[in-house]
Amino acid sequence: MRRCESDEEQFSVFSTQSTVCSWQSAVGSDPPHPQPLSRARCAHGRGEFSLATPDTRYPKPDTNFPTMIKLSNISKTYRTQSIETLALDNINLEVKPGEFVSVMGPSGCGKSTLLNIIGLLDEPDKGILHLEGNLISGYADKKTAGLRNRMVGFIFQSFHLIKELNVFDNVELPLIYRKMPSGERKKRVYEALEQVSLTNRMHHYPSQLSGGQCQRTAIARALAGNPGIILADEPTGNLDSTVGKEVMNILTDLNKAGTTIMMVTHDELLAKTTHRIIRLFDGRLVG
Ligand SMILES: Nc1ncnc2c1ncn2[C@@H]1O[C@H](COP(=O)(O)OP(=O)(O)OP(=O)(O)O)[C@@H](O)[C@H]1O
Numbered sequence: 001m002r003r004c005e006s007d008e009e010q011f012s013v014f015s016t017q018s019t020v021c022s023w024q025s026a027v028g029s030d031p032p033h034p035q036p037l038s039r040a041r042c043a044h045g046r047g048e049f050s051l052a053t054p055d056t057r058y059p060k061p062d063t064n065f066p067t068m069i070k071l072s073n074i075s076k077t078y079r080t081q082s083i084e085t086l087a088l089d090n091i092n093l094e095v096k097p098g099e100f101v102s103v104m105g106p107s108g109c110g111k112s113t114l115l116n117i118i119g120l121l122d123e124p125d126k127g128i129l130h131l132e133g134n135l136i137s138g139y140a141d142k143k144t145a146g147l148r149n150r151m152v153g154f155i156f157q158s159f160h161l162i163k164e165l166n167v168f169d170n171v172e173l174p175l176i177y178r179k180m181p182s183g184e185r186k187k188r189v190y191e192a193l194e195q196v197s198l199t200n201r202m203h204h205y206p207s208q209l210s211g212g213q214c215q216r217t218a219i220a221r222a223l224a225g226n227p228g229i230i231l232a233d234e235p236t237g238n239l240d241s242t243v244g245k246e247v248m249n250i251l252t253d254l255n256k257a258g259t260t261i262m263m264v265t266h267d268e269l270l271a272k273t274t275h276r277i278i279r280l281f282d283g284r285l286v287g
C-alpha cells in the first residue's frame with residue numbers, strides 16, 4: 001500500500017504530470033485524442049467565472065477512440081492488525097479519452113481507493129489496470145513511475161500545498177522533480193497560473209490565499225505538466241458553493257480541451273454537469 005503522507009512523498013505524487021508531446025516517444029503511437037492536446041485557455045476571463053449549472057452539460061466525447069482507463073476485476077483489501085476491509089470488490093470500468101466522470105457514493109465506499117489505484121498511488125490485490133492502453137504491472141518499477149509521471153495529475157480536497165513555498169514555487173516543484181529545464185519550467189508554470197487566473201497571486205504563500213485560490217493553485221500544479229488524466233478527489237469539498245462552481249468551471253474547461261477527468265464528489269448538482277456518474281457502495285460498482 002502506498003499512501004503518500006509526507007511532503008516528500010507528496011512531491012513524488014505531484015511529479016506525476018505529463019508532457020503530452022512526449023506521448024509518441026513513450027507509447028509509440030499517436031495520441032488517441034480527437035484534437036491537439038495543447039489546452040485552450042479557460043473560457044472565462046481572469047477572475048471572472050461563469051457558473052456551471054446542470055443545464056450546461058455538454059455533449060459526450062466521441063467514443064470511437066481507445067480506452068483511457070480500463071479496470072478489469074480490480075479488488076483491494078486493506079488489512080490492519082484487527083480488521084480487514086474490502087475497499088474495492090471486483091471493479092470493472094472503462095473511461096474513454098475526453099470523458100469527465102464523477103464518482104459518487106457514501107463515505108468509506110472506496111472512492112479515494114479507486115482514484116489512488118487508477119493514479120498508481122496504490123496497488124490492487126487482484127485485477128488488471130490499463131492506462132492509455134498500457135498494462136500496468138510492477139508497481140514499484142521505473143516504467144510504472146514513468147507512466148504516472150507522464151499521465152496523471154492529482155487534485156485533492158485539502159489542496160496539499162507546501163506552506164513554505166509561494167504559489168509559483170508550489171506549481172513549479174513537480175516540474176523540478178521531473179528535471180524539466182528551467183526555461184521551459186518557468187513558462188509552463190506561468191501558463192498554468194494564467195489558466196486558473198492566478199498570476200496576480202504567484203508570490204503569495206498558501207496562508208495568504210483564499211480556499212478557492214489554494215485549490216486553483218493545486219489545479220495549476222496538476223495541469224502544469226499537461227497530463228492526459230486528471231484525478232480529483234473531492235476538489236470542491238472544502239469550498240463554499242460559489243467558489244466550488246468556479247473550480248468546477250476550470251475543470252470543465254480543461255476537459256473540453258481534451259483532458260480526461262475522474263472526480264470524486266458528494267455534490268449531485270456538480271456531478272450532473274459531467275458526462276457520466278458512477279456510483280460505489282461497499283466497494284462495489286452499483287451504477
Ligand atoms: N490505509 C488504510 N488502512 C486500512 N483501511 C483503509 C485504509 N484506507 C482506506 N481504508 C478503508 O477502506 C474503505 C474505503 O476507503 P476510502 O478512503 O476509499 O473511502 P471513500 O469512499 O473515499 O470515503 P470518503 O467519502 O469518506 O472519503 C474504508 O472503509 C476505509 O476505512
Ligand SMILES: [Mg+2]
Nearest residue numbers: 111112113233
Ligand atoms: Mg475519500
